[in-house]
Amino acid sequence: MAGAWMIFLQTVLSFIVLLILTRILGKQQVSQLTFYEYLNGITFGSIAANMATIEPERVPDHLIGMITYGFLTLAVSWLAVKNRKFRKAVAGEPVIVIQDGSILESNMRKMHLDLDELTTMLRSQGIFDYKELELAIVEQSGELSVLKKPEYQEVTQGDLDVHGTSKGLAVEVIVDGQIIYENLRAMGLDGKWLMKQLKEKQIFRISQVCFATVNKQHELQYDLYADDIPGMIDISEEDTPELSLDGIQLKPKDEPSSQIP
Secondary structure (H helix, E strand, O other): OHHHHHHHHHHHHHHHHHHHHHHHHOHHHOOOOOHHHHHHHHHHHHHHHHHHHOOHHHHHHHHHHHHHHHHHHHHHHHHHHHOHHHHHHHHOOOEEEEEOOEEOHHHHHHOOOOHHHHHHHHHHOOOOOHHHEEEEEEOOOOOEEEEEOHHHOOOOOOOOOOOOOOOOOOEEEEEOOEEOHHHHHHOOOOHHHHHHHHHHOOOOOHHHEEEEEEOOOOOEEEEEOOOOOOOOOOOOOOOOOOEOOOOOEOOOOOOOOOOOO
């Protein structure tokens, strides 16, 4: 029993020390990590995990190691701020991977980046045709920044001198076929209003709705479980049972029969 209490106390100690070090090092430990911060983050976790279960007499050794790694990371971060050449050496620098609609394969090879990874990063930015891009840059953090060619850039309301109104935060009112009554009440609405809106859209069962939201203008947006999309696209390279050979989706499984009164 004494051994279990000792492990408990060592775990609490390692957690507190890790929390303090992370707080000292700043928010980079949880977002936009540089290479050296990422490596040290892994090391912190490893030392903290070992410190929680080792013999009590070895705890000070691990504690010293964790604190040392913390201050080394802090020192490298300080030097990176003060010296640009040092910062480029330890953190890297942005790399252009697409310019004027052309993929720069040599730059991609330097970063060990393949085409599948690049296309995934582009899709995450809402880009489905790389020819639309003037520039695509992989930042030090590994994130992709893109600049579209002028002819493909979206026109903003400011360009048209139009002043729109904000629709505010879309509040969830149906999740997984279940009504969230608390959110409806917070919007000044109730279940009767929601059911009326759904009936007007020819939806007669709550269980048909996968997700629905309401904005501050009381506009209802929804998504049904049954995705009836003509010519549904499948980008995987494997056969999937959800699609027939001609690309038409097969019928979804039967839904529960709960009716909206």
